[in-house]
Amino acid sequence: MSKATLQRRPLVKKILDGADGDLLVIAGLGSSNWDITNAGDRPLNMPLWGAMGGTVPMGLGLALAQPTKRVLVITGDADLMMTLSALATVAAQQPDNLAICVLDNEKFGETGNQASHTSPRNNGPINSGAGADLAMIARGCGIADTGTVTEQADVAQLVNDLRTKKGPVFRLVKVMVEKLEFVMPPQDGAHLKDRFRQALLGQA
Numbered sequence: 001m002s003k004a005t006l007q008r009r010p011l012v013k014k015i016l017d018g019a020d021g022d023l024l025v026i027a028g029l030g031s032s033n034w035d036i037t038n039a040g041d042r043p044l045n046m047p048l049w050g051a052m053g054g055t056v057p058m059g060l061g062l063a064l065a066q067p068t069k070r071v072l073v074i075t076g077d078a079d080l081m082m083t084l085s086a087l088a089t090v091a092a093q094q095p096d097n098l099a100i101c102v103l104d105n106e107k108f109g110e111t112g113n114q115a116s117h118t119s120p121r122n123n124g125p126i127n128s129g130a131g132a133d134l135a136m137i138a139r140g141c142g143i144a145d146t147g148t149v150t151e152q153a154d155v156a157q158l159v160n161d162l163r164t165k166k167g168p169v170f171r172l173v174k175v176m177v178e179k180l181e182f183v184m185p186p187q188d189g190a191h192l193k194d195r196f197r198q199a200l201l202g203q204a
Helices: 008-016 031-038 055-065 077-081 085-093 134-141 152-164 189-201
Strands: 023-027 045-047 070-076 098-104 145-149 169-174
Touching: 008 031, 008 070, 008 098, 008 152, 023 031, 023 055, 031 045, 031 070, 031 098, 045 189, 055 070, 055 077, 055 085, 055 098, 070 077, 070 152, 077 098, 077 134, 085 134, 098 134, 098 152, 134 145, 134 169, 145 152, 152 169
Parallel strands: 023 045, 023 070, 070 098, 098 169, 145 169
Antiparallel strands: none
């Protein structure tokens, strides 16, 4: 069992507090979407609807295309497991403006809170995790600046690292399993894309 004591919503609010036009945020489908929207919907938030596994590849592409902007990926453990190979590409490209924050509750939150791959192995065939350590995987892929956060005392440093530290930065944050209300961003993908593009590049 995870001994995480961090609550995801207050944590994400602290991470995004004071976000301005130089911070581009990509969020994974499901809980991460609700988290960034709860912190305050903004045009430079890009919540992914249904594109599971797309957060790190999209964040990497955006960081390379917009090297003067800070790009922050906020996603979950299950989303990242879909495209672990993207971490090796991040390491190969070394974008110094990219930070990745993985909120790990060790569950498949959108399908019934089954144990995810990061849950400790319990030697049972059903609802058993594999004990995967995503921070160790990121380091093994070649991302030198990795770390795991589990305590409130480390949150201030986490926020500073994600918002300002030269990247690529990877932080795995162990969060509590909570039942939280949905705080929905707009559900029109074309609208989200257009408003993000316009906020970043101006009117076409």
